[in-house]
Amino acid sequence: MKKSIFTVMTAAMFAAANLSAIPSDAADNGGSRMNVDPVETVTLSDRDWNREQLKEGENDGQEVSTTTTSPVTTTEMTTLTNTTTQTLYGPPWMLRTTTTTTMPVLLYGPPPTTTTLDRDLEENLEKMRGDVNGDEVIDTFDAIALRRAILFDEYKDQRAKLLSDINSDGKIDVTDLVLLQRFLLGAIKDFRDNNSTSMSDKTTTKEKLRTTTTTTTTKTSDAIFTTSYDPRGDIVVTLYGIKPSIDRIRDFTDNSFKDILDIVEAAETEETEQQEDK
Amino acid sequence: MLDVNMKRAHLEQMRDYRQTLMKKPELRNLFLELTLRCNERCLHCGSQCGDVTSEEISVEQYRQFLKQLKEDMSEKGKMLDITGGEPLLRKDFFDILGAAHELGFEWGMTSNGTLIDDHVARELKRTGMKTISVSIDGLENTHDEFRRTPGGYKKAMEGIENLLRVGGFEHIQVTTVVTHKSITELDELYRIFNDIDIDSWRVVNMEPMGRAKTHPELLLTDDDYRTLMEFIRNKRIAGEPVSYGCSHYLGMEYEREVRDWYFLCTAGIYTASISANGDIAACLDIERRPEFVQGNILRDRFSEVWENKFEVFRRDLADDNPTCAKCDQKEFCHGDSYHSWDFDNNKPQLCFKDILF
Numbered sequence: 001m002k003k004s005i006f007t008v009m010t011a012a013m014f015a016a017a018n019l020s021a022i023p024s025d026a027a028d029n030g031g032s033r034m035n036v037d038p039v040e041t042v043t044l045s046d047r048d049w050n051r052e053q054l055k056e057g058e059n060d061g062q063e064v065s066t067t068t069t070s071p072v073t074t075t076e077m078t079t080l081t082n083t084t085t086q087t088l089y090g091p092p093w094m095l096r097t098t099t100t101t102t103m104p105v106l107l108y109g110p111p112p113t114t115t116t117l118d119r120d121l122e123e124n125l126e127k128m129r130g131d132v133n134g135d136e137v138i139d140t141f142d143a144i145a146l147r148r149a150i151l152f153d154e155y156k157d158q159r160a161k162l163l164s165d166i167n168s169d170g171k172i173d174v175t176d177l178v179l180l181q182r183f184l185l186g187a188i189k190d191f192r193d194n195n196s197t198s199m200s201d202k203t204t205t206k207e208k209l210r211t212t213t214t215t216t217t218t219k220t221s222d223a224i225f226t227t228s229y230d231p232r233g234d235i236v237v238t239l240y241g242i243k244p245s246i247d248r249i250r251d252f253t254d255n256s257f258k259d260i261l262d263i264v265e266a267a268e269t270e271e272t273e274q275q276e277d278k
Numbered sequence: 279m280l281d282v283n284m285k286r287a288h289l290e291q292m293r294d295y296r297q298t299l300m301k302k303p304e305l306r307n308l309f310l311e312l313t314l315r316c317n318e319r320c321l322h323c324g325s326q327c328g329d330v331t332s333e334e335i336s337v338e339q340y341r342q343f344l345k346q347l348k349e350d351m352s353e354k355g356k357m358l359d360i361t362g363g364e365p366l367l368r369k370d371f372f373d374i375l376g377a378a379h380e381l382g383f384e385w386g387m388t389s390n391g392t393l394i395d396d397h398v399a400r401e402l403k404r405t406g407m408k409t410i411s412v413s414i415d416g417l418e419n420t421h422d423e424f425r426r427t428p429g430g431y432k433k434a435m436e437g438i439e440n441l442l443r444v445g446g447f448e449h450i451q452v453t454t455v456v457t458h459k460s461i462t463e464l465d466e467l468y469r470i471f472n473d474i475d476i477d478s479w480r481v482v483n484m485e486p487m488g489r490a491k492t493h494p495e496l497l498l499t500d501d502d503y504r505t506l507m508e509f510i511r512n513k514r515i516a517g518e519p520v521s522y523g524c525s526h527y528l529g530m531e532y533e534r535e536v537r538d539w540y541f542l543c544t545a546g547i548y549t550a551s552i553s554a555n556g557d558i559a560a561c562l563d564i565e566r567r568p569e570f571v572q573g574n575i576l577r578d579r580f581s582e583v584w585e586n587k588f589e590v591f592r593r594d595l596a597d598d599n600p601t602c603a604k605c606d607q608k609e610f611c612h613g614d615s616y617h618s619w620d621f622d623n624n625k626p627q628l629c630f631k632d633i634l635f
Binding site: 013229 | 279280281288291294295296475476479512513514515516517518519535540542
């Protein structure tokens, strides 16, 4: 079955409420044991990997520049990751994931290259982490963008890809989405330090505007689903998929729907183009 | 579960909006029942196809009707929903829908899929079909037995494959009517549908209407209903395009979680229907009683009927039943789906209170 922007948005809505799906095999066994979302991993490219490695040992105040060499041998790195997972019902529990990463063997790879990193990005990486859609605001739209990125391996650009690695573990997967959702819910104030308030300071006018216009909940992450709701835009589907469609909804809705409609329209256009290409 | 306060607030908005719609309805879906003939004999058929005579109106009569509709109400923002019987049994099917397409109407259809070969799929594309929902009601044996059509499953799946191969449609959906017998097949059906490139899977329960009333053993039990809702919700959490249908108020637990909208019975406020003989009514699933026929397109102007009649559909059925009238969910349910109301005894035939909420 096809994923669409609608299913991604639905999943993002559930993710915002910290709901995880039960995999089919668990359901077959009675569904009593809860599991996590299947973790889809996006492996960073050599360049990103090097950038991440460099970040680990970055030198204060120095020009960030290095010479990298393509690996010529296989390197296995094993990391243990503790992940807090929310069950469908009941308390969260800890999952220990073992990730083994194998660096590629390039016997005849390209010659060593010199890479100068974006100094602004390096300096502000931690502050900007989570801004997946690049609008300089961390909000629910970033969660939607991240969900889409995980599902389709699609990023606006390399910068967006770097900033999508919310937990800085070198890969982009559902654990990043969970962390972002927890931040949006207000459960944590910083992606690294739960007691910090630095990230909440970054909640800017756009987000505050959404929050202040919320009439039904004070949870910031629900803002998209509360303030944007207009029953005229509800697409009651009788039998036939998603029609009547977006043009009809646009006629009815005020600007609070604009962002979502733009996303949906862009996705539909892209899908149509892909179909035509085929 | 999603935030209850949020859902309650949205349902209150929907309640108020429904009141507005009842005063100022807005046609979005127009069902055209092209025929009551069918090449299957489904145990759940709401139209009693095969047991009743199919009076049908001509291509030219449809053309005139659609022209008039366009003049009076515009074709914009409306969807023609073609249904039956099996609509593809009409030899002039593509003449009717070709005319609709020329007039600028968007249209989709429901079909059992058995007649969709490569040529038909291409003709559907040529005449502008946007969406289609094909019925697969269980694994092969269950499907064929339920629809009393040997080989029906294989033909329907071939029909879907033909549609996918021709491509260019906005939405290809599979609809499954789940029974007490077939509910154990949901996981296996999911695996099958997940491997093909359909856009969505609509999973609904067998409704106590039409021919289904004579097969109470196939209706879902209370546990079955809960299993069905949990199944759908779980798939949606995982980002899968699985959805319940438009019927029934589901309570705070499942509203908005198993489908993309809050409950709204659209009969008579978003939705109207033209029966095979031209009768104008609200939703084709509603019991065919004379008092529900609002006119006939062969003698009445549809726009006038839509504007001035339909009162019977633009009211709260819950007011007619003392239990419903006292129910704390009445303002959101308002008597549930119109098609499931028992008009002889003035009570809902299916109410999810105490089952799902």
